[in-house]
Amino acid sequence: MAATIKDVAKYTGLSIATISKYLNGGNVLEENRKLIEEAIRALDFKVNEIARGLKTNKTMTIGVLIPDFNNLFFTTIVSNIENVLIKNGYSTILCDYKNDIELEKEKFNFLVNKQVDGIIIIPQGDIGGYIKEQLKKNIPLVLVDRALEDVECDTILVDNMNASYNAVEHLITRGHRRIGIIRGPDNIFTSIERLKGYIRVHKDYSMKIDESLVKKGDNDVESGYRCLNELMEMDVPPTAVYITNYEMTLGAIMAINERNVKVPDDLSVIGFDNLHIARIVKPPLTIVVQPMEQIGEVAANTVLKRIKGDMSNYPSMVRLKTELMINQSVKDLRG
């Protein structure tokens, strides 16, 4: 059906080997070069990437595995990964595992079986064993957003601890003393780190933590909604709340609207991640902003670097800084 390298050889009278050489940037006589190019045009020849892959043992494809497709934080990262990869001639096979740790393993294996040249993963469950096994086979692998204990591997993280520290410090320096936190579940790396920041800043300011102000959600909209309600129904509600991810921030805002809580007069709020959301709620929300573009870029470049065989400072551990975007959802209680 489609023209092959053989057809080009026949058309030009040259051998297959010479055509292949040309295709891969080798030197051919000027005269032959023109001839080959003419043939390629005339026959509409395209390299068969599969056949090439069989010989070279490369698929020019990177597998990307994320927890959930309907999560803007993840898809934004993926978007930036893809930008970098495609510029380098690589394509992306994208999978999500719907926050299901069994599915996570399955999809991971799926990617491995697809013989991708590298994998970028935002891990969740105890997939460490699988990953180590692949690392042994020398397939480049990059962890994003969450570290995995006991796995020696390039990792791109956000400095979650300091993100929380700065957010809560912002509240403390404005006079808040009862600060609620809506935190994520124990099994997620970022949740724990973000909670740590909350704890540490309390220590540094010699403030005792009231455990009833620490609400544990599931990182989804519903739990954000529930936790905010719980906080507001306390006998002595907090004067401020810090919510540690995007979905729960959404849920919390829903609850705030329904309860007619006045922000920031009744409650100061610091949320997470989404710039647009921050602007469409009233008043505009002070939020922690993660460097999603950077995360994607660094992840992609790291995997490309390893594929090229550059193993300098392996395993690398990058920690990117967040930013506290200050808007009008925090009240200054001083004076």
Added chain:
Amino acid sequence: MAATIKDVAKYTGLSIATISKYLNGGNVLEENRKLIEEAIRALDFKVNEIARGLKTNKTMTIGVLIPDFNNLFFTTIVSNIENVLIKNGYSTILCDYKNDIELEKEKFNFLVNKQVDGIIIIPQGDIGGYIKEQLKKNIPLVLVDRALEDVECDTILVDNMNASYNAVEHLITRGHRRIGIIRGPDNIFTSIERLKGYIRVHKDYSMKIDESLVKKGDNDVESGYRCLNELMEMDVPPTAVYITNYEMTLGAIMAINERNVKVPDDLSVIGFDNLHIARIVKPPLTIVVQPMEQIGEVAANTVLKRIKGDMSNYPSMVRLKTELMINQSVKDLRG
């Protein structure tokens, strides 16, 4: 490095052909079956999909091309496409073209060169020529969300005309007579269809359209923001506004918040698409909801059907219904 079918043959003492037969579901003696399975386990053998692809001329991969990665409408569709495909053993190569019609062609060719078994595309520019060329080569191709003039091809659409009709009719029957619309650009199929609905319902109710109430945006946040401001700065502003996509709805809400427009007392609002957003704004927004899950499923199933060679009622044209989700952002002006 990795075990091949040859190694399995050697291990079992059988021939390559028999192993291959087993792998592809052929009959082998019970005794040999066990032996082969043991060998596969012992050698950790995995089929080399690339080699297989070379023989079968299949990559078991579907290309998906969307306008923009940072758009929840598109990514939700992709998510549902991927669900269906992976269940059928296919993987997805995902690209976006950042709303750039040149990039659109490039990425389309990229997918073709990757020799995907089928393509699902949400088109924008004049890519019709390219698509027709591929259709001639019999590669299954499904258009989503936007029809392409002059291209005979399976197409999955949303009934945009009626979506608009119903939304605006909802406003009319509640006594609104000056209804603004923030519409998308001319070169986008859905924009035009949505505008048509607005026009037709006006006709059906014998209402004249005030052209100054029709604001043309670019389907992005900024233009929604700008258009809403323009509407409110008119000498006689509309009593209601209908915004025809998600991003512009976001922008419009930002403007509403900044101007301190009271919804629905100063202005009734109907937006588009996102359920979460609808709930986090105050009051909850009445919106047009598109059946994104369904779109993805139908698109994936259609491409799979064609790949299997089932060409029944080709080209198929599916039009899915939207829903008007009624909340509290529309005021009843009657008596």
Added chain:
DNA sequence: AAATCAGAGCTAAACGTTTCGCGATTGAAG
């Protein structure tokens, strides 16, 4: 007992490339 047949396994070619090692050609150097 001969003829027939089904089922299982095997041989070998093929898919479209890359690449190794060799031969041919050319032009410069001696």
Added chain:
DNA sequence: CTTCAATCGCGAAACGTTTAGCTCTGATTT
């Protein structure tokens, strides 16, 4: 005019599968 190195092209093997068509075995039929 010979030699040598450099350059370019070629033949052939290889990558790991699938598959058409054949052989072999043993059971069934007549």
